[in-house]
Amino acid sequence: MSNSLERLAAVIESRKPEHGGDPETSYVARLFAKGDDAILKKIGEEAVETVMAAKDVRAGADPSKLLYETADLWFHSMVLLARFDLTPQQVIDELARREGVSGIEEKAARPQE
């Protein structure tokens, strides 16, 4: 995994209340203190902002706008993963597991409901 993702995951982990994260000085600690719904709300907001940025870029805006919003979305997704003691490495492992498996074939192979 990218070192910067690993470092960020470690910082996020250190902001949990059980590790002494201080909501007065840390944005991540504040999110953990507010609770799950606050984290989920941010994910929803950042997802919408990412979609809007993509539309702006399509209409001619600077593509860096999409990078900026995607970084916000990834960051908040990492906070959500940490909340449930999951790691970005596990997401990367899941993507690796899917490597070479066509999404169309995978969907067709699912058990019929």
Ligand SMILES: N=c1c2ncn([C@@H]3O[C@H](COP(=O)(O)OP(=O)(O)OP(=O)(O)O)[C@@H](O)[C@H]3O)c2ncn1[C@@H]1O[C@H](COP(=O)(O)O)[C@@H](O)[C@H]1O
């Ligand atoms: N990568 C980030 C990061 N990306 C975005 N943000 C914050 O996410 C917040 C939400 O962004 P918005 O644009 O939605 O701002 P907003 O509408 O004012 O936010 P809200 O009031 O709705 O929460 C802002 O306060 C951003 O500064 C981040 N805050 C922290 N990090 C990383 O997390 C580390 C730990 O941060 P602290 O816990 O604050 O020390 C930092 O060193 C960084 O590496």
